[in-house]
Amino acid sequence: MARSDRPVAAVDIGGTKIIAAVFDGNGAMLSRIYCLTLAHEGPARVIKRLNQTIDRAIEKAGLQRSRVAGIGVAAAAIIDINRGLVTEAPNLPRWRNVPLPALISGEFNLPVYLLNDASAAALGEHRYGAGRGLNNLIYITVSTGIGGGIIIDGELYNGTDGCAAEIGHMVIMVDGPACNCGRRGCLESLASGTAIGRMAKERLAYGETSIMRALAGNVIEDVTSVTVARAARKGDMLALDVIRTAAGYLGIGLANLVNILNPQMIIIGGGVSSMGAMLLGPARKAIKAHAFKLPASTVRIVRPALGMDAGLSGAAEYARRKGRIAA
Amino acid sequence: MARSDRPVAAVDIGGTKIIAAVFDGNGAMLSRIYCLTLAHEGPARVIKRLNQTIDRAIEKAGLQRSRVAGIGVAAAAIIDINRGLVTEAPNLPRWRNVPLPALISGEFNLPVYLLNDASAAALGEHRYGAGRGLNNLIYITVSTGIGGGIIIDGELYNGTDGCAAEIGHMVIMVDGPACNCGRRGCLESLASGTAIGRMAKERLAYGETSIMRALAGNVIEDVTSVTVARAARKGDMLALDVIRTAAGYLGIGLANLVNILNPQMIIIGGGVSSMGAMLLGPARKAIKAHAFKLPASTVRIVRPALGMDAGLSGAAEYARRKGRIAA
Numbered sequence: 035m036a037r038s039d040r041p042v043a044a045v046d047i048g049g050t051k052i053i054a055a056v057f058d059g060n061g062a063m064l065s066r067i068y069c070l071t072l073a074h075e076g077p078a079r080v081i082k083r084l085n086q087t088i089d090r091a092i093e094k095a096g097l098q099r100s101r102v103a104g105i106g107v108a109a110a111a112i113i114d115i116n117r118g119l120v121t122e123a124p125n126l127p128r129w130r131n132v133p134l135p136a137l138i139s140g141e142f143n144l145p146v147y148l149l150n151d152a153s154a155a156a157l158g159e160h161r162y163g164a165g166r167g168l169n170n171l172i173y174i175t176v177s178t179g180i181g182g183g184i185i186i187d188g189e190l191y192n193g194t195d196g197c198a199a200e201i202g203h204m205v206i207m208v209d210g211p212a213c214n215c216g217r218r219g220c221l222e223s224l225a226s227g228t229a230i231g232r233m234a235k236e237r238l239a240y241g242e243t244s245i246m247r248a249l250a251g252n253v254i255e256d257v258t259s260v261t262v263a264r265a266a267r268k269g270d271m272l273a274l275d276v277i278r279t280a281a282g283y284l285g286i287g288l289a290n291l292v293n294i295l296n297p298q299m300i301i302i303g304g305g306v307s308s309m310g311a312m313l314l315g316p317a318r319k320a321i322k323a324h325a326f327k328l329p330a331s332t333v334r335i336v337r338p339a340l341g342m343d344a345g346l347s348g349a350a351e352y353a354r355r356k357g358r359i360a361a
Numbered sequence: 362m363a364r365s366d367r368p369v370a371a372v373d374i375g376g377t378k379i380i381a382a383v384f385d386g387n388g389a390m391l392s393r394i395y396c397l398t399l400a401h402e403g404p405a406r407v408i409k410r411l412n413q414t415i416d417r418a419i420e421k422a423g424l425q426r427s428r429v430a431g432i433g434v435a436a437a438a439i440i441d442i443n444r445g446l447v448t449e450a451p452n453l454p455r456w457r458n459v460p461l462p463a464l465i466s467g468e469f470n471l472p473v474y475l476l477n478d479a480s481a482a483a484l485g486e487h488r489y490g491a492g493r494g495l496n497n498l499i500y501i502t503v504s505t506g507i508g509g510g511i512i513i514d515g516e517l518y519n520g521t522d523g524c525a526a527e528i529g530h531m532v533i534m535v536d537g538p539a540c541n542c543g544r545r546g547c548l549e550s551l552a553s554g555t556a557i558g559r560m561a562k563e564r565l566a567y568g569e570t571s572i573m574r575a576l577a578g579n580v581i582e583d584v585t586s587v588t589v590a591r592a593a594r595k596g597d598m599l600a601l602d603v604i605r606t607a608a609g610y611l612g613i614g615l616a617n618l619v620n621i622l623n624p625q626m627i628i629i630g631g632g633v634s635s636m637g638a639m640l641l642g643p644a645r646k647a648i649k650a651h652a653f654k655l656p657a658s659t660v661r662i663v664r665p666a667l668g669m670d671a672g673l674s675g676a677a678e679y680a681r682r683k684g685r686i687a688a
Contacts, residue, residue: 296520
């Protein structure tokens with residue numbers, strides 16, 4: 035049996051949780067285990083917990099480690115694919131040049147393939163989800179931060195070092211709001227969940243009327259993008275306006291990508307994207323307003339088909355493809 | 362003899378001039394003819410002149426038309442590669458959905474391959490110039506406007522419709538200055554030759570002291586990016602500051618590309634790039650400041666090796682490759 039037909043494990047590590055899974059050779063999920071990242075404990079403890087989670091997923095799938103062909107690792111991080119390093123990770127404190135693949139493969143004696151989490155989701159959606167059969171697509175995840183993945187010619191585009199598709203850190207407003215990356219005016223600082231929460235808080239502090247104040251128990255500091263979404267669904271004018279503003283910025287970022295990459299599809303995932311039409315409507319309008327006619331009329335803006343498991347599916351697919359090349 | 366080894370013709374059509382050339386199978390230039398575009402005369406007359414220019418280049422190369430394998434056409438325009446159309450072209454008035462390849466091949470009875478002029482330059486620099494042997498690179502031309510071309514996996518990246526790499530129309534300043542494309546805050550509106558001229562004029566009109574006033578015969582309206590460059594070379598503080606400002610914006614645009622595409626190289630061509638270190642120094646600094654460490658340390662920022670003929674060379678190379686696929 036070819037190595038690529040054997041089961042593969044996948045793990046998705048983010049700032050909040052770690053999810054591990056095992057997939058068979060056809061991409062069907064055999065098991066799924068999750069635990070909290072507890073990122074504040076630092077890399078060593080997190081990696082120990084990550085290895086335990088993979089181990090439990092393999093066990094739950096009823097497999098011996100030796101039956102697994104490889105492990106795909108999707109991390110919310112800036113990856114150096116050539117040296118096998120997590121170079122930096124805004125949501126994983128103290129991760130600096132961590133040789134994550136070596137620290138996992140040392141435990142399992144299996145080949146480990148590291149990639150960015152949004153790139154993994156792009157690959158998952160392309161192989162099994164909304165983008166099946168397409169040539170070019172962009173996946174963007176809008177949640178606490180904004181990440182991205184790019185498919186070109188039906189393959190994941192990693193760039194030279196493996197850190198391409200940092201869409202959230204495209205500057206669209208010179209000298210704009212401070213971003214988590216330490217710079218200013220990035221798309222993430224204007225259209226992420228964090229940005230939506232910040233804009234709402236600023237306007238509430240300024241005295242604007244809104245049910246968000248009550249929803250947050252009159253503690254403005256507790257308002258988040260979830261509060262904004264809840265208020266907007268109840269028709270709150272301020273909440274709706276904040277979302278419209280963020281969606282407009284999102285649309286400008288997407289229009290830039292449309293002008294630069296002329297893709298067939300942009301898939302908008304991540305927690306904030308569950309706002310649906312409230313967010314996607316104004317974003318689509320902004321794309322029409324800011325991109326050239328031809329590429330703006332070509333691109334389809336859609337929601338993901340795989341939901342939260344796109345990253346896991348993609349990490350497994352990545353391990354399968356890389357294993358095939360290595361075999 | 363394979364079709365691809367035969368000579369190919371190439372033509373580069375911009376808002377100011379038309380240049381046609383013939384290249385042998387190894388990429389050596391056999392002839393070169395140029396004439397003015399006289400774009401205000403409209404598409405029909407310009408295309409007639411373009412066909413005459415190609416004809417004269419073939420004749421000057423001492424060839425029969427039937428000996429030429431095909432014609433590569435580089436146009437300063439938004440191309441629809443699938444339908445063979447120039448859809449729009451900011452510097453070619455009244456060009457709307459012009460079937461340029463059909464109008465040329467109807468005259469010569471040869472296959473015609475249309476691409477964007479900056480994409481052609483990217484291909485030329487990759488095949489024969491500064492980017493030889495690289496996997497990923499971005500070419501950016503900074504002149505009256507800002508255009509781009511992207512090489513991925515050693516091949517020209519056209520996108521879905523053939524209009525990818527419109528780098529100049531990436532918004533980096535929401536609600537920024539008006540751009541030729543009709544929108545606001547595009548990189549082109551902040552870092553092109555036109556933008557440099559405009560910023561200088563605004564500051565002169567505001568009363569700032571500079572030798573630019575004298576260089577332009579005391580007519581502020583006559584100040585262009587060429588005036589700014591001349592004054593800067595003489596140490597004029599205002600001119601130097603305007604260039605530094607534009608270069609900073611250019612660097613932010615390039616940093617966005619570095620974060621999105623993680624390329625091995627960015628080649629900066631076009632008339633404005635002849636300012637050299639005055640422009641590239643601050644641009645390099647801005648890339649370091651605005652891109653992630655890893656991709657910023659990878660990318661090499663260089664000048665083109667082929668100068669003004671990169672587009673012609675690339676258009677010929679494109680015709681050669683496309684001809685090979687068709688053969």
